[in-house]
Amino acid sequence: MAASKSKSMTFEEAFQKLESIVETLEKGECSLDESVRLFEEGMTLSRFCSDKLNEAEKRLARLVKNEQGDFQLEPME
Amino acid sequence: MGTTRVADAVDSGMQPSEWRVYTVAEITREIRFHLEPRFTALWIEGEISNCKRHTSGHLYFSLKDAEAQISCVMWKGRNQGLLFRPEDGMKVLAFGNVTVYERQGKYQLDVAALRPSGMGELQLAFEALKRKLADEGLFDPDRKKPIPAFPETVGIVTSSTGAALHDIVSIASRRFPSVQLILRPVKVQGDGAAEDIAQAVREFNVFNRVDVLIVGRGGGSLEDLWAFNEEAVARAVAASRIPVVSAVGHEIDFSICDFTADLRAPTPSAAAELVVPDRSELAQTLGHWKNRLVRLQRERIRLYAERLRSFDRSYAYRRPADRIREKRLELDDLRHRSDLRLENRMQAWKALQNRFHEKLLTLNPRAVLARGYSITTRLRDGKTVTGSDELAEGEGIRIRFSRGSAEGRVESTAAE
Numbered sequence: 001m002a003a004s005k006s007k008s009m010t011f012e013e014a015f016q017k018l019e020s021i022v023e024t025l026e027k028g029e030c031s032l033d034e035s036v037r038l039f040e041e042g043m044t045l046s047r048f049c050s051d052k053l054n055e056a057e058k059r060l061a062r063l064v065k066n067e068q069g070d071f072q073l074e075p076m077e
Numbered sequence: 078m079g080t081t082r083v084a085d086a087v088d089s090g091m092q093p094s095e096w097r098v099y100t101v102a103e104i105t106r107e108i109r110f111h112l113e114p115r116f117t118a119l120w121i122e123g124e125i126s127n128c129k130r131h132t133s134g135h136l137y138f139s140l141k142d143a144e145a146q147i148s149c150v151m152w153k154g155r156n157q158g159l160l161f162r163p164e165d166g167m168k169v170l171a172f173g174n175v176t177v178y179e180r181q182g183k184y185q186l187d188v189a190a191l192r193p194s195g196m197g198e199l200q201l202a203f204e205a206l207k208r209k210l211a212d213e214g215l216f217d218p219d220r221k222k223p224i225p226a227f228p229e230t231v232g233i234v235t236s237s238t239g240a241a242l243h244d245i246v247s248i249a250s251r252r253f254p255s256v257q258l259i260l261r262p263v264k265v266q267g268d269g270a271a272e273d274i275a276q277a278v279r280e281f282n283v284f285n286r287v288d289v290l291i292v293g294r295g296g297g298s299l300e301d302l303w304a305f306n307e308e309a310v311a312r313a314v315a316a317s318r319i320p321v322v323s324a325v326g327h328e329i330d331f332s333i334c335d336f337t338a339d340l341r342a343p344t345p346s347a348a349a350e351l352v353v354p355d356r357s358e359l360a361q362t363l364g365h366w367k368n369r370l371v372r373l374q375r376e377r378i379r380l381y382a383e384r385l386r387s388f389d390r391s392y393a394y395r396r397p398a399d400r401i402r403e404k405r406l407e408l409d410d411l412r413h414r415s416d417l418r419l420e421n422r423m424q425a426w427k428a429l430q431n432r433f434h435e436k437l438l439t440l441n442p443r444a445v446l447a448r449g450y451s452i453t454t455r456l457r458d459g460k461t462v463t464g465s466d467e468l469a470e471g472e473g474i475r476i477r478f479s480r481g482s483a484e485g486r487v488e489s490t491a492a493e
Contacts, residue, residue, distance in 0.1 A: 012227040015363075022366050025373045032381060039374045046367040053360050055255035060246055063232070063261040063284060071284045073259060076237075 011052045018045040102179065109177035112184060116175035121147070121186060122194055125167045138163065140171060140186065148185040149173075155189055160202035160303075163191060170194045199299050203306050206333055210308075215315045216336045222320040224340050227354055228288035230257040232319065234277040237262035240295040241324070241345035248349035253356045259287055265294040270304035275313035282318055290317065291348045292334060293324030305332040314338050324348035446479035453477075456484070465490040 009017075021042040025035055061073040099107070123140030130136050134153030139146045149171060151159075163169065172190040177183070193201040210216065231249065235241045237260060249258055261277040264270040274292065281290055292314060294302070304310060305325045314321045315337035323338030324345040335341040342348035446452070453462045456473030468474065472487045 010227070011229065012225060015227060015359075018363075018366055018370075022369050022373070025370065025377075028377070032377070035374065035377055039370060042370045043367070046363060046370065049363050050360065052255070053356055053363065057250065057254035058257045060258045060260060062237075063259050063280065065280070071280070076260065 009048065011049060014045045014048050014052070018042055018049065021045070101182075105177065105179045105182055109179065112175060112177055118174065119172070119186075121171050121173075123147070123169070123171070125163050125169055126165050128163055128165050136163065136188075138165075140169070148183060149188050150185055151188040151191060156191070159191060160199055161193060161205060168194045199303065199306075203333065206306065206308055206311065207336065210311055210315075210333065210337065215311070220315070221339045224320050224322060224352065225288045227359075228256065228352060230259060230287045231352055232281045232284075232287035232290040233258060233260045234263055234274055234281070234290060234292040235260070235294050235345070236265045239265065241293055244295075244344075244346040245291060245324075245349040248346055249353040252350070252353045253359075255356075256353050264304075266297065266301045266304055271307035271309045274304055275309040278310075278313040278317050278321070282316075285319075287319060289352050290319050290321045291324055291342075291345070291352060292321055292338065293342070293345050293348060294326070295345060296327040296330065299330075302326045302330055302332060305334040307333070310334050311337045322348045322352055443479065446477065449479075451476050451478050465492065 021038050024030060025038055025042070028035075030038065060076045062076045064072055064074050066072055121140055123142050123146075126139045126141050126146070128136070128138040134157070136151040136153075136156045138149050138151075140149055141147075170192050171186060171188045173186050173188040175184055176187045178185055214220070233242065233245055235245070242260060246258060249256055259281075261280060263273040263277045265274070278290065278292060281287055292305075292310075294305070296302075302325055305323070311333040314323065314334050320340070321338045322340045322342050323332065323335045324342040324347065325332040325334055326344075328343035331341075340351065342351050454460060454475050454477070455462055455467070456475055460467070462468060462474065468487050468490055470487055470489060474485060474487060476483050476485070
């Protein structure tokens with residue numbers, strides 16, 4: 001469930017969630033069950049973030065308005 | 078010289094026929110021809126008074142000081158580029174030629190350029206707009222939107238040919254190659270630049286698919302950077318729902334756009350660094366967190382295991398087992414004891430029974446009868462007679478022997 005949820009997540013959200021999980025675990029106030037759940041979620045988030053970091057290079061695009069007044073992107077360079 | 082000649086001529090009763098007679102136009106033109114070449118390309122400093130903007134767009138005013146004044150005109154085509162609004166009482170420097178307006182016989186300064194004296198014209202305009210927008214609250218810190226820490230798409234409003242774009246693109250792709258950069262090319266200086274920049278900011282807001290905007294250009298003169306000091310840009314930036322990072326010129330250049338933007342970057346390169354996170358740094362942080370996560374979990378498991386072991390060893394944990402063992406012993410003991418008791422009781426019962434048996438044997442009336450005793454009962458009620466007082470004379474009795482019985486009548490009784 002956590003994995004499917006992270007698909008729609010932004011890198012920022014995932015990154016922040018991961019940080020808070022690490023903090024929660026560091027405080028050590030949660031139960032063992034909870035910590036196992038957090039650990040698993042943390043690992044999923046970490047994988048998601050590193051996938052994002054390793055995404056393919058994107059090229060510069062140009063924002064242009066077509067005849068219909070809609071915006072579209074044109075590759076540049 | 079003229080004064081003397083005129084006085085002499087008047088005194089000598091001169092006539093017009095002896096003199097050259099000018100038409101008004103001729104003399105005016107003559108004056109103009111003499112005057113105008115003498116007074117070209119002048120800077121005149123004075124205070125504006127009687128300032129009027131004609132519906133035609135021309136600007137009329139006087140420049141005066143404590144002792145004199147000169148009429149000035151600034152034609153529409155020239156005053157349109159003015160970056161401040163001339164007002165009465167304002168001290169200015171006017172540049173232009175003295176011209177003669179023949180129709181009214183007046184000379185005036187034909188102003189080609191006007192700037193506030195003391196402060197540069199652009200500075201004045203800058204300060205005026207800055208004050209105006211500040212009064213409207215457009216620079217308020219609580220208006221500032223946070224810049225997203227990890228934008229996935231960055232919009233860029235700058236010239237497609239400038240150094241700024243090159244700097245932003247190269248820094249962004251070095252830091253985080255997978256960040257999408259979208260350029261809306263604009264004219265960054267000259268006529269229409271401000272409106273183009275403002276429009277680009279608005280278009281990105283309609284497009285609505287970028288996380289943050291960088292608006293700016295590379296370094297240049299104050300005039301080159303001017304578009305970013307114009308109200309249209311300042312307002313479009315202030316109205317943007319997408320956070321805007323302003324990056325105009327060099328570190329020392331401040332623009333109005335900087336003040337209405339959510340963040341000012343000293344240069345376009347700096348903007349790219351502020352907006353686009355560093356991939357390797359992030360990867361490092363991420364790795365660090367992942368390690369911490371794993372280490373924490375390992376540590377926690379170790380801790381729990383340790384605690385389990387210590388429970389195992391602890392007196393408290395052992396007590397239940399001990400007690401069970403104790404109870405079992407107790408139980409065994411009890412059972413043993415109860416077994417013993419049962420045995421004893423059985424024996425006691427057996428002994429008792431033997432005694433009863435013995436007793437029963439001795440109590441058996443037959444045994445007594447066998448020894449020669451007999452039992453006498455009254456006939457009337459069958460009661461066993463144990464004393465002579467229970468019998469009356471002539472009473473019917475039955476006597477039981479060990480073997481058989483006999484009946485008879487009482488002859489007499491005696492007390493003992």
